[in-house]
Amino acid sequence: MSDPALATVFGPSSTGDEPELVQLLTPDGERREHPEYSTDLDEAAVKDLYRDLVLTRRIDTEATALQRQGELGIWAACLGQEAAQVGSGRALLPQDFAFPTYREHGVAWCRGVDPLRLLGLFRGVDQGGWDPRESGFGLYTIVIGAQALHATGYAMGLQRDGVVGSGDESRDAAVIAYFGDGATAQGDVNEAFVWASVFNAPVVFFCQNNQWAISEPIERQTRIPLYLRASGFGFPGVRVDGNDVLACHAVTSAALRRAREGSGPTLVEAYTYRMGAHTTSDDPTRYRLNDELAQWQAKDPIARVKAYLDNATADDDFFAGVEREADEIAAHVREGCLSMPDPSVLDIFDLVYAEQTPELAEQKEQYAAYLNSFEGAH
Amino acid sequence: MSDPALATVFGPSSTGDEPELVQLLTPDGERREHPEYSTDLDEAAVKDLYRDLVLTRRIDTEATALQRQGELGIWAACLGQEAAQVGSGRALLPQDFAFPTYREHGVAWCRGVDPLRLLGLFRGVDQGGWDPRESGFGLYTIVIGAQALHATGYAMGLQRDGVVGSGDESRDAAVIAYFGDGATAQGDVNEAFVWASVFNAPVVFFCQNNQWAISEPIERQTRIPLYLRASGFGFPGVRVDGNDVLACHAVTSAALRRAREGSGPTLVEAYTYRMGAHTTSDDPTRYRLNDELAQWQAKDPIARVKAYLDNATADDDFFAGVEREADEIAAHVREGCLSMPDPSVLDIFDLVYAEQTPELAEQKEQYAAYLNSFEGAH
Amino acid sequence: MAQITLAKALTNGLRAAMESDPKVLIMGEDVGKLGGVFRVTDGLQKDFGEERVIDTPLAESGILGTAVGLAMRGYRPVCEIQFDGFVYPAYDQIVSQVAKLHFRSLGKLPMPIVVRIPFGGGIGAVEHHSESPEAQFAHTAGLKVVVVSNPADAYFMIQQAIASDDPVVFFEPKRRYWEKAELDESAEPVPLHSSRVVREGTDATVMAYGPMVKTVLEAAIAAEEEGRSLEVIDLRTLSPLDMGPVAESVRKTGHAVVVHEAVVNLGLGAELAARIGESCFYALEAPVLRVGGFDTPYPPSRVEEEYLPDLDRVLDAVDRSLAY
C-alpha cells in the first residue's frame, strides 16, 4: 500500500524500519558474529549443507521441468527458500518430527525422504507416498495452517511420552511446524500458538516469510514483523535471515534445544523470498515487479555459501562432485517420475478406513463388475 | 496449575507478577491519578454511572431470580462485571456500534435497550428481540468469538462509509467488540485481530477477563496477561481495572476516540471477576474456592462508587432515588417477563428468509392444517 | 441389576476404556474438575490425572487439530464438543484432516479419534444448543457416525468407538442423559455398526436413532392401542448404515417411516428413503415418509415441543403411509 489516501483503510505498512535479523553469513559469503547465536559447524559441515542446498534446488528445478512437460499436474517450487529449509531441516534430530506445508522439499530431503515420493502428490498418483512415522516427516498439508495444530498435538504427545526435558539427549524430542507468512492469518495457526503456550509444548513454529501468499504481499497479513506475533502469546520469536543457511541452522537448533529441554515453543520467522511463481499454475508478472526479484537474487541462499567455500578450502573437485550428484539425483527423479505406476481406482475403496465398511466393499465389487462389463464388450 | 511437577506440560502460570492496571478509583472509593488516562467526569456524571451500575445489577439480579422461579430457561449473570460494562458502554456515542456476547446486560442498558428485550432469548420466546440497528447494539452472540469478526467487518463498513477520521466528530464512528477471556483462544478472535490490524479498522476489542471460562481458569487460555496479545498483532493493548467504572470509561473513551480518528484498533483487557456462576445452570463450587470470591467482593464495582459519592455531596435522597428506580425497573422486568407472549410455531416459517421459499410456505400450510386437524378432534 | 442413567453409563464406559488402554485421552472444554457441563467425564480427571483428562483452551478447531497430532503419536483422543452447535469451528479439521488422513497416507496414519457430541433439542436451551448436525458428518467419507439411544448402548458403544481405529463421531442424545435403564456391564455387546429391531411389528417400519427412539417406541405403544403394529428400528449407526435389518423389515411391512430431529431436507431420512427405494422397490406400498425438523433454524425453546417430532407426528406419518 503506497497510496497515502488509503492509510486509514489499510494499516500502516510494515516495511520501513525492518528489524535486525540474525545473520551469520552475508550475501557476499562473509561470516558474521551475532551476540546470541553462533554456529559450531566446521567447514566439512558447511560443505554438507552446500550439498543439501544444491541438491534441493536441483530436485526442485527438475520437478518444475517435469511439470512443464506435462508429467506433473502442478509443482510448488521452493526456489529461493532452500537455506531456510535445509538450515532448519538439518537442525532436527532423528527423534524429532516435522510438519510441512506443500513446499518443504528441502526439509524432506533432510529427513531422508526419497524426492521421488514427493512427486506422487503433484503427479496425482497419491496424496503422500512416504511413511511419516519412519521419516519423522508428516504429509504435505495443503489446507493452510492445519498442520500447526497437528504439530502442537504431536508435541503434547511427546510430553506424555516422557521424552521432553528428561535430560536424556538421545531421547528428548521436539516438533517443528512449517508454514508461510499467509498462514499466520489463519485461526488454526493462532490457536496452535495458544495451545503451545498454555501447554508449554515442545514445538518450534517455523514461518517462512517469503513475502507473498500467492499474489498478496505480506502487508495483507500483518502490519508488524511476523516474529513479533509470538510476544502476544508469551513465547519467544526471532527473525532470521532465511537465505542464510548457517543462521537458520543456528537459530532453529537453539529453538529445538529449548523445546526438547521442556522450555516450550519458539516462533522462528525466516525472512526469505519466493523466487519463483507460487506454483507452476501461477503467473507472478500479474502482481509483482521484476525489480524485487532482482534484489533478492543478489541474496541468493546458495551463492553465498559458494562464495564462502570458494574463499575457504573447497576446490573444484568438491563443486564438480556436488554437480555430479545433482545430475544423478535429477536423473533419478526424472526417470522415477516417468515410470511411476498409476494407481488403480479399485484401490481407493480399501484406503478409506482401517476397518473397511461392508458398504465400501460392496461398492468396490459392483464397480469392479461394471468395469469388467466393458472388458467383455471390447 | 500449582503442582511444579506439571510445569513442563502446562506452561508457567501467568499469575505472579501481574502488571499494573489502569485505576482511577480505588476499592475504597479514593480517586487515583494515572499518567496516561484521566477522566473529566464531574460528580453529576459519576452519579449517573452509579445509577447505571445499580440498575444493571438490579436487572441482573431480578433475571436470576426469575430463572430460579422457572420463568427463564437460563440466565448468564453479569454480577461483578457492571463497571466494565457500564464504563465502556457509556463511552460509546450514539453512532457507535456494540457487538456483545451473552452477558453484556450493562452495555445493553447503556445502549437504551429495554432490559425486558434481553429476557426473550433466555426465556425462549425469541433469539434477540431488539433492533440492532436502532440501538447500535448487536444480537447476543453465543458462539464464542464469532462477533469479533462481525465487529471488524462492521468497522470496515464504517471506513467505506467515510465516517472514520473525517474530522467531523458528530459523524465519525467506531465499533466495540465484547468477548471474554476464554474467547481469546478462538481462531475467530485472533483472525479479527489480524483483520483489524491490516485494515486499520476502527474497532475496540473489549475483553472482560473475569478469570474464568466456565470452570477453566485463565491459565488454561494464556500464560501471559491478555492485553499483551495485541502487541503480537501490532496494535496497542491496555489492562484496566475492570471493577473501576471511571477507569473503564476513560480507557474505552480513549480507545474509541483513536478508532474514530482513524488510528486503528485497541485491545482493552478489563480485569474483573465473575462473581456469580457462569450461568444459572452452573455450579462453581465444583471448581473454585470461596476465598477467591471473598477477595473480589472487597473490590466490588458498585461499593467503591458508593464510597466515593458518600465522601462527596451525594445525600440519602440520591441513593434512595436510585433504589426506587431500581425497584421500578425490577418490577417492569418481572411483570414484563411474566406477560411476555409465547411465539407461535407457525411464525418461524416466515422468519427464515427475506424472500420466503415455496417449500417453506408449503410446510407452514401443511403444518397449520395438521394442527387444525387436532382442533377438530377435540 | 441397578438402574443407571445414560450419562453415567457413558462415564463408566469412558472409565473402562481409560483403564484398559493408557493411550486413551479425554480432551475438551470443562471436562476436568467440572466433569463437563453434563458431568459425563465426572471424576475422570481426579482418577486419571490432568495429563489424560485435559481441560483445553476454548477453541474447537484446536481440540480436533491437536487430537490429530496426538493420534499420530499413538494416542486415542476422545474429544468432547460441549454442545452440538459448537462443533462447526472444528468442521474443517474433522472433514479435511481427521476424515482423510488414513486415506491420504495410504493407511499409514490411522485416526483413532472419537468426537463426542451431545446433540438434539428438547431441553429448553438457548440457540446453538439443540442442533442435529449428524447428516453433515455421515455425508463425509472417512468418518464413521454412531448415535446412542439408551444406557446400555452408551456404555458399550463408547468403548467400541474408542477401540475403533477409525474416527467415530459419537452422538449423545442430551435430552435422554438422565433417563435410566438397566445395564449389565458383563453382557456381550452387538457390533458397533449394527442397527437393531427394538420392537417387532407387522404393519409399518419406523426407524429412528438417538433421542427419537424413545418417542417412536411410545408411538408404537399408542398405535398398538389403535390396533396397529409398528416395527421399530434403532438405527444406531448412521455411517455406515446397516441396511440389513431395515430392508428385511420393510420387505415385511411394506411401509417405512423415518424419524429424526434434524431438518428433513437432506437429513438421514433422505438417504434411507433412497436406499429403501432401491432395495425394496417392489415391496413398498407407500413412499418412505419422513418426520423431522422443518426447514428452519432450530426455533426458540418455547416452541420446540411443536417443532420436534412427537408421538402424534409419528403416528400421523404412519397413518399417511398406511393410507396409500
Next chain:
Amino acid sequence: MAQITLAKALTNGLRAAMESDPKVLIMGEDVGKLGGVFRVTDGLQKDFGEERVIDTPLAESGILGTAVGLAMRGYRPVCEIQFDGFVYPAYDQIVSQVAKLHFRSLGKLPMPIVVRIPFGGGIGAVEHHSESPEAQFAHTAGLKVVVVSNPADAYFMIQQAIASDDPVVFFEPKRRYWEKAELDESAEPVPLHSSRVVREGTDATVMAYGPMVKTVLEAAIAAEEEGRSLEVIDLRTLSPLDMGPVAESVRKTGHAVVVHEAVVNLGLGAELAARIGESCFYALEAPVLRVGGFDTPYPPSRVEEEYLPDLDRVLDAVDRSLAY
C-alpha cells in the same frame, strides 16, 4: 452474438452488479491484482478500487465473519472461496451466523451475502481442490444454494444471487470455466430458484447440476443413437429445490436418475429420490437411481476420470432403471 466462457460471463455479471449497486463488494484471497486464481474477478479491482475489491488476509472464517459485519452495515459482500476444499474453515460462520441471522433477528438483519465456490473435480488438481460440498449447505436452513452450468446462467444467476436479500452459496463448476457459449446479455433471465428442462425426452428423466449437466447432455445424445430418449433437467437451484419440472418429467417418463460428483451417500440424489418417491410414487416404474462419487475421499487425480460420473456410468444407470 459472441461466444463467451463461463468464467468471463461471471466476470461480466459481477461487473454489472458492481456498477448497478455501489454497496456490492468483492472479498477474498487474491481477488485483486491477480483477479483470483481463476481470473473471475479479473480487472475489477483496477476499475472499482481496493475498497470495493478487497484482497483479504488468508483466513476464510475471517472473510465470512467480516462479511457478516459488512452486511449489517448495508453492504453486499460477494466472498470468493478460492477452492471448494477451503470453505470449511468458514463453515461455522456460514451455518451458525450467515444462515441464522435473519431468523435470529426476527428479520431485522438480512444477510445479502454471496459465497462463491469454484467446485468439483476433473481438472487434475491436488487434494482439497476437487470437492463437492453442496449438500452440507443445502441441508442448512437459512441458506440458499444454486449451481451454474453454463455461461448464460453464470451471467444472470450471479447478478440475481447478489440482488437476493438472502445468503446464497453460489457453486461454479471449475472444470467448465473455460467452456464457451453464446450469451445474450439483454435476454430476460428465468427466476434464480428454478430448474429447467434442457433437453426433452420421453423414456427417462436424468437430473444434474453444474459440471454434470454437460456430461448428462452428452449421455442423452449417445442414448438417442441407441434409440433412447432422455429428458435432461438442469436443477440450477439446490435450496430450495424446484420440484415442479422434476415431478412433471418423472410422471411422464416413469424413470429417474440423479447425477452429481458428490458422494452418493446423503448427496442431493438422496433428497431427490425421497421427494420423487413422495410426489411420483405411482408413476415410478423403477427406483430413483443415483450416480455419483463413491464413499471415499476425492482420489488422486490420476484416477479421477474413473471416479467421476461419466457418460457410460450415466447410461448404465439409465439402462438399469429401464430394466426394471
